[in-house]
Amino acid sequence: xxxxxxxxxxxxxxxxxxxxxxxxxxxxxxxxxxxxxxxxxxxxxxxxxxxxxxxxxxxxxxxxxxxxxxxxxxxxxxxxxxxxxxxxxxxxxxxxxxxxxxxxxxxxxxxxxxxxxxxxxxxxxxxxxxxxxxxxxxxxxxxxxxxxxxxxxxxxxxxxxxxxxxxxxxxxxxxxxxxxxxxxxxxxxxxxxxxxxxxxxxxxxxxxxxxxxxxxxxxxxxxxxxxxxxxxxxxxxxxxxxxxxxxxxxxxxxxxxxxxxxxxxxxxxxxxxxxxxxxxxxxxxxxxxxxxxxxxxxxxxxxxxxxxxxxxxxxxxx
Amino acid sequence: xxxxxxxxxxxxxxxxxxxxxxxxxxxxxxxxxxxxxxxxxxxxxxxxxxxxxxxxxxxxxxxxxxxxxxxxxxxxxxxxxxxxxxxxxxxxxxxxxxxxxxxxxxxxxxxxxxxxxxxxxxxxxxxxxxxxxxxxxxxxxxxxxxxxxxxxxxxxxxxxxxxxxxxxxxxxxxxxxxxxxxxxxxxxxxxxxxxxxxxx
Numbered sequence: 423x424x425x426x427x428x429x430x431x432x433x434x435x436x437x438x439x440x441x442x443x444x445x446x447x448x449x450x451x452x453x454x455x456x457x458x459x460x461x462x463x464x465x466x467x468x469x470x471x472x473x474x475x476x477x478x479x480x481x482x483x484x485x486x487x488x489x490x491x492x493x494x495x496x497x498x499x500x501x502x503x504x505x506x507x508x509x510x511x512x513x514x515x516x517x518x519x520x521x522x523x524x525x526x527x528x529x530x531x532x533x534x535x536x537x538x539x540x541x542x543x544x545x546x547x548x549x550x551x552x553x554x555x556x557x558x559x560x561x562x563x564x565x566x567x568x569x570x571x572x573x574x575x576x577x578x579x580x581x582x583x584x585x586x587x588x589x590x591x592x593x594x595x596x597x598x599x600x601x602x603x604x605x606x607x608x609x610x611x612x613x614x615x616x617x618x619x620x621x622x623x624x625x626x627x628x629x630x631x632x633x634x635x636x637x638x639x640x641x642x643x644x645x646x647x648x649x650x651x652x653x654x655x656x657x658x659x660x661x662x663x664x665x666x667x668x669x670x671x672x673x674x675x676x677x678x679x680x681x682x683x684x685x686x687x688x689x690x691x692x693x694x695x696x697x698x699x700x701x702x703x704x705x706x707x708x709x710x711x712x713x714x715x716x717x718x719x720x721x722x723x724x725x726x727x728x729x730x731x732x733x734x735x736x737x738x739x740x
Numbered sequence: 741x742x743x744x745x746x747x748x749x750x751x752x753x754x755x756x757x758x759x760x761x762x763x764x765x766x767x768x769x770x771x772x773x774x775x776x777x778x779x780x781x782x783x784x785x786x787x788x789x790x791x792x793x794x795x796x797x798x799x800x801x802x803x804x805x806x807x808x809x810x811x812x813x814x815x816x817x818x819x820x821x822x823x824x825x826x827x828x829x830x831x832x833x834x835x836x837x838x839x840x841x842x843x844x845x846x847x848x849x850x851x852x853x854x855x856x857x858x859x860x861x862x863x864x865x866x867x868x869x870x871x872x873x874x875x876x877x878x879x880x881x882x883x884x885x886x887x888x889x890x891x892x893x894x895x896x897x898x899x900x901x902x903x904x905x906x907x908x909x910x911x912x913x914x915x916x917x918x919x920x921x922x923x924x925x926x927x928x929x930x931x932x933x934x935x936x937x938x939x940x
Contacts, residue, residue, distance in 0.1 A: 444863075445861045445862065445863040445898075446861055446862045446863070447859065447860065447861045448858070449856065449861075451862055451877055451918060451919065452857075452860040452861060452862060452877055452878075452879060455755075455860070455877050455879045455915060455918050456857050456879050456880065458755045458758065458918065459754050459789045459790050459791065459822070459823070459879055460754075460756075460790075460791070461753070461754060461755065461756070461757075461790075462751075462752065462753040462754060462756070463753050463754075463790070463792070463794055475837070478793065478836055478837070479796040479836075479837060479838070480790075481793070481794045481798060482794070483753065483790070483791040483794050483898060484791070501796075514856075517836070518793065518834060518835075518836045518851060518852065519791055519793060519836065520791075520792075520856075520857065520880065521856075537858065540855070540856040540857075540858050541856070541857075542856050542857035542880070543857065565858045566857060566858050567857065612912055668895050669749075671896075695801075698794070698798070699798070699799075699802075701803065702752050702753055702774070702798050703774065703802075706774075707889065708804075
C-alpha cells in the first residue's frame, strides 16, 4: 500500500513509467495486466485447499478463496465477512495459480489484511455483508489489484475511477439462475454501444451522459472513443453449466466467475473441467455439446424471481 | 516482402487480443489459432501470456499439443511470452500437478519467480547485443533458471534471465504487448523475413 499517493486517477494511461524509470509495482498497467492474462478463463470459488486443487487440476485460471460459497451464505444468513487468514494461506500453499479473496464493500482494513497476505486479487464483493453503505474502498491506494461487481455501466465506471483493475457483472450470486447475469452483461454492453454511437454523432452530449451515468467524464469519453471498458469485464452470478458460461462469452464477457455452481453440483471435478472447455471454445456448439455430456446433477438453485428483494445481493453497491 | 505475413496467435486463453493488435500495427495479419487446422499456412506463431497450467491442459484435451510442437520443431518462427515461455520450455521447476510443456526450447523455467501479484512490476530492460532499451511489464512472471548451450540470453531483470532465443524460437517472461513495446515483435517478423529469403 502506498501511503503518499498524490498522482491523480490514471484510468486511461496503460503505462505510468518512462523507459528509464526504476521498477514500478502496483501501476494501473500491472494491475490491469493480470486481469488481461485471465481472459478466456474460469475463476472458481473454493472453500478448502482440496477444492482449490480440484479447480487447478480442471484448468481454472484462478481461485477465489472464501469460507462459504454464496449459496451457503444465502442459506445460512448472518453477517458474511473476509475469510480467516489461515484458510486463505492454506489455499495459497495448495495451488500455483492466482488466489483471489473477498472483502466487504468499503472495508479497507480487510483489504489491508489481504494485501499483507499477498493475495493476487481482491474482490470487493456484494456477496459479503457491506461494511460501508456510502463509500467503496479507495482502491488506488493499494498495490494489490481489485475486481468489483457492477450491474450497469455507471456502476462499473465509478468502480474504475476508484481504482478497480477488473470488473465483473454481478448476476445474482448463489442462485444457479443465470438470468440476472445475462441482464447485467447485456446492460453494460448495450450502454457501451450507446456511448460509442453517441461519440460518432454528437460527442458534445457525452457531458450529460457522464452526469446520467454518475461517472467521471474522462472515463466516459474514453469508453465512447474506444468502444470498450478500459479494464477486463468478466461475468459472475448464477453460472452453473458449460452452456451458461459459453453464453456469457458470446454476450461479450472476457471470462467467467463460477461460485456455487461447481462445488454444489453432483460431480465438481467433471463440471469444472467442462466449464473450462466451454469457455475456451464458446463459439463451437459441437465442443460445448461434448463438454455438457454426463456431468450429473447441476446445482439445484433458486429462481431469482422467488427471492424477496432484501435478499438480492446484486442491489448492494452504490 | 510479397504479402503481409500471417502470424498465428494461440487463442485458447490469455492476453490474445493485445498480441493480435500489435501484429496488425506492424503490418502483419494476425490469425487466431484454436484448432490444429488453423496452424496451416502460418508464417510464425505467438504463444501469449495467460495461465500456463490452463493452456497446457486445453492444448492436450483438444489434441493441439502435438501438431503445435511439430510446427515449432519444423522451423516455424515462434515467440512465447510469459506463460508462452513456460510452454516452450523443456521443463518447469515448480509445475502445477501434471503440468507439461512442449519441450522445444532447451531451458528450465521457474513459475511466479518474483512472487505473487504485489511483486508484479514495470521495468526497463537492456535487450540483445545492440543494447536497446525495452519497456517491460512482468506479471507473476517466470524466469529461466537453466539455459542449454544452443540458447542465447537476450535480457536479464533483477539478475535473472528473462529473455532467450534459440534458432526459430524466442521466449520472454514479460509482456511487451501490454507496454506497447514493439522491439520483440519486430524481432519475430525479422525471423519470418529471413526464412522467406531462404532458397526453397
